[in-house]
Amino acid sequence: xxxxxxxxxxxxxxxxxxxxxxxxxxxxxxxxxxxxxxxxxxxxxxxxxxxxxxxxxxxxxxxxxxxxxxxxxxxxxxxxxxxxxxxxxxxxxxxxxxxxxxxxxxxxxxxxxxxxxxxxxxxxxxxxxxxxxxxxxxxxxxxxxxxxxxxxxxxxxxxxxxxxxxxxxxxxxxxxxxxxxxxxxxxxxxxxxxxxxxxxxxxxxxxxxxx
Numbered sequence: 001x002x003x004x005x006x007x008x009x010x011x012x013x014x015x016x017x018x019x020x021x022x023x024x025x026x027x028x029x030x031x032x033x034x035x036x037x038x039x040x041x042x043x044x045x046x047x048x049x050x051x052x053x054x055x056x057x058x059x060x061x062x063x064x065x066x067x068x069x070x071x072x073x074x075x076x077x078x079x080x081x082x083x084x085x086x087x088x089x090x091x092x093x094x095x096x097x098x099x100x101x102x103x104x105x106x107x108x109x110x111x112x113x114x115x116x117x118x119x120x121x122x123x124x125x126x127x128x129x130x131x132x133x134x135x136x137x138x139x140x141x142x143x144x145x146x147x148x149x150x151x152x153x154x155x156x157x158x159x160x161x162x163x164x165x166x167x168x169x170x171x172x173x174x175x176x177x178x179x180x181x182x183x184x185x186x187x188x189x190x191x192x193x194x195x196x197x198x199x200x201x202x203x204x205x206x207x208x209x210x211x
Contacts, residue, residue, distance in 0.1 A: 023145055023161045030137050031162070031169040036097055036204045037064075037131065038173040040119070043104055043197040045177025046184055048118045057174045059124025061166030064138075065159045067128045071138035072146050072155035090208055093130045097205035105198025132208050 032038075037060045044053040107116065119127075128134045141162075146154050184190045 019145065020157065020161060023141075023158055024165060026141070026144065027162050027165045028169075030140075031166055032172075034200075035133050036201060037127075037134075038169070039197055039200045039204070040100070040127075041170055041173040042177035043194070044118050045174040046180045046193060046197075047107070047116075047177075049181065050174055050178035053118045053174045053178070055121040056119040056124045057170035058167070059119065059121040060128070061170045062163055063121075063125025063128045064134055064166055065163035066125070067134060068138045068141055068162050069155050069159040071135070072142045072158055073151060089130065089135065090132050093132045094205040094208045096130055097201050097208070101198040101201030101205065103198075104201060105195045107194050133204075 041053065041057055041060065044056050103116075141158055145158055180193065184193050
């Protein structure tokens with residue numbers, strides 16, 4: 001290997017490391033901030049405990065990573081070009097979140113234990129596709145980090161970084177909710193917590209409608 005070739009290879013490796021670091025920083029900023037997924041994870045942790053909520057948190061982290069991979073490979077461009085698709089997703093997503101918020105806000109302790117159960121991996125993964133915030137983040141990723149030089153590799157790198165950080169973020173939010181379980185032992189506190197979580201989900205829906 002010539003000196004010039006070695007220099008180019010070192011430069012490429014350095015740039016790759018820099019890009020991965022930027023992706024990681026962007027991911028932390030996006031995934032750790034409050035949003036529909038994190039509010040739902042905290043609520044699940046508080047209502048059902050950490051371990052029963054593990055399928056939910058894995059569905060969020062891995063489901064979003066799969067969605068990001070698909071969007072980065074071109075699905076996001078279709079979404080950006082179709083106003084009908086964007087508007088339909090916005091209203092459908094808002095309606096579903098309002099319904100979820102209502103169910104959480106009105107849940108009693110008996111409903112928490114008997115009538116309801118944590119989301120499954122499939123349910124949490126599927127929610128990503130009707131979550132407008134998830135679409136917005138995916139499109140921002142594609143616009144910021146996809147150069148088109150190696151689309152599959154670039155999309156895969158983004159997805160892997162997002163999956164790893166996403167698991168940590170989801171676990172922290174679920175753990176935060178789980179840590180409140182002892183505090184929520186009284187019915188009054190539990191009702192207040194459920195009402196607050198439901199209102200936060202409803203506010204997310206309202207922001208989607210008027211954004």
